Amino acid sequence: MDLRTYIRDVPDFPKKGIVFKDITPLLNDKDALHYALTTLAERFRGRGITKVVGIESRGYIFAPAIALGLEAGFVPVRKPGKLPWKTVAEEYELEYGRDRLEIHVDAVRPDEKVLIVDDLLATGGTASAAHRLVQRLKGVVVGCGFLVELTSLEGRGRLPGADVVSLIQY
Amino acid sequence: MDLRTYIRDVPDFPKKGIVFKDITPLLNDKDALHYALTTLAERFRGRGITKVVGIESRGYIFAPAIALGLEAGFVPVRKPGKLPWKTVAEEYELEYGRDRLEIHVDAVRPDEKVLIVDDLLATGGTASAAHRLVQRLKGVVVGCGFLVELTSLEGRGRLPGADVVSLIQY
Numbered sequence: 001m002d003l004r005t006y007i008r009d010v011p012d013f014p015k016k017g018i019v020f021k022d023i024t025p026l027l028n029d030k031d032a033l034h035y036a037l038t039t040l041a042e043r044f045r046g047r048g049i050t051k052v053v054g055i056e057s058r059g060y061i062f063a064p065a066i067a068l069g070l071e072a073g074f075v076p077v078r079k080p081g082k083l084p085w086k087t088v089a090e091e092y093e094l095e096y097g098r099d100r101l102e103i104h105v106d107a108v109r110p111d112e113k114v115l116i117v118d119d120l121l122a123t124g125g126t127a128s129a130a131h132r133l134v135q136r137l138k139g140v141v142v143g144c145g146f147l148v149e150l151t152s153l154e155g156r157g158r159l160p161g162a163d164v165v166s167l168i169q170y
Numbered sequence: 171m172d173l174r175t176y177i178r179d180v181p182d183f184p185k186k187g188i189v190f191k192d193i194t195p196l197l198n199d200k201d202a203l204h205y206a207l208t209t210l211a212e213r214f215r216g217r218g219i220t221k222v223v224g225i226e227s228r229g230y231i232f233a234p235a236i237a238l239g240l241e242a243g244f245v246p247v248r249k250p251g252k253l254p255w256k257t258v259a260e261e262y263e264l265e266y267g268r269d270r271l272e273i274h275v276d277a278v279r280p281d282e283k284v285l286i287v288d289d290l291l292a293t294g295g296t297a298s299a300a301h302r303l304v305q306r307l308k309g310v311v312v313g314c315g316f317l318v319e320l321t322s323l324e325g326r327g328r329l330p331g332a333d334v335v336s337l338i339q340y
Contacts, residue, residue, distance in 0.1 A: 025276075028245060028276075030241055030243045033243055034241070050200070054231075060228070061224075061234050064197070064235050065234050068207055076194060084190045084194075104194055
C-alpha cells in the first residue's frame with residue numbers, strides 16, 4: 001500500500017511558506033490506518049519490547065495500538081505539568097527557545113526493552129528527549145517508529161543504538 | 171478484570187483538595203490495556219460504526235486502537251488552530267471561561283455512523299462539543315465510550331441519542 005497517497009499537502013501551515021504534511025486523510029481511511037498500525041507493530045515484533053512510549057499528542061495516535069499488537073504496555077511522555085505523579089524531565093530545543101518532556105518515574109523498569117513512537121521524525125529533538133527519559137529510568141531503547149520522516153533533517157542521527165523505522169520518507 | 175485496581179489516586183492534583191484519578195498504571199499494564207481497548211471495541215461491534223472520533227489528547231490513547239478493532243477510520247478532534255485544513259468549531263464551558271474544539275470538514279460523511287471516545291466523562295462539556303461537531307458534518311453519533319465516568323456530574327445527560335459506555339464508574 002502506498003501510504004504517501006493519503007498524505008495531504010497544506011500550504012502555508014502553520015505559517016507562510018511551509019507546506020504541512022497532513023496525516024488526517026490517512027488516519028481517516030480504515031485500510032490505510034490498519035496498514036500503518038499493523039506494519040509498524042510487525043517491524044518490531046520478536047524484539048522483546050514490553051513498553052511502547054508515545055509522545056504527546058500525536059504519538060498517542062499510534063503507540064497504544066502498536067502496544068496492543070506487541071502485547072506491551074503503553075507509556076505517555078507529556079509536556080510539563082500534565083503527568084500527575086512523580087516525574088523526571090528532559091529538555092529539547094525549539095526553533096525559538098526550549099521546552100521539556102516528562103515521564104512518570106515508574107513507567108519503565110530497569111533493563112526493560114522500549115519502543116518510542118511518534119507521528120513525525122524531523123530534527124529528532126523530541127524523540128531524542130524521549131530517548132533520554134527512557135535511559136534515565138534505565139530502560140533500553142530498542143527502536144523508534146514514525147509514520148513520516150523528513151530525511152534531510154537527519155533526525156535519526158540523534159537516536160543512537162535504536163532501530164529507526166519510518167513508513168513514509170520525504 | 172477489575173480495572174479499578176489499576177487506577178492511582180493522586181491527592182492535590184491538579185490543585186489542592188482534588189484527588190486525581192491517574193490512569194497511567196492501567197495503560198502501563200499490558201493485560202489491563204488490552205482488556206480496556208478490546209472491551210470498548212466489543213461493546214460497539216455490529217453497530218455499523220465507520221469512524222471513531224478521539225478527543226485531544228487522551229482520547230487519542232483509546233480511539234485509534236478501537237477504530238482498528240471495529241475496522242473503522244480515526245478522526246482527531248483538536249484544540250483551536252492545530253488542525254491544518256478546513257475546520258468547523260464548537261465551544262464548550264470550562265470552570266473559568268470557554269474553549270473550542272475543531273474537526274476537519276471532510277472527517278465525517280453525511281449519515282456516517284460515529285463513535286466518540288475519550289478517557290474521562292465528567293461534566294460532558296468536551297464530549298458534548300465533539301457530539302455537536304459530528305452533527306455539524308451530518309454524521310450520526312451512535313455511541314460514546316469512556317474509560318472512566320464520574321457519575322455524580324451527570325455528563326451522559328448531555329449526550330442525547332448516544333449509547334454511552336464507561337468501563338469504570340466513580
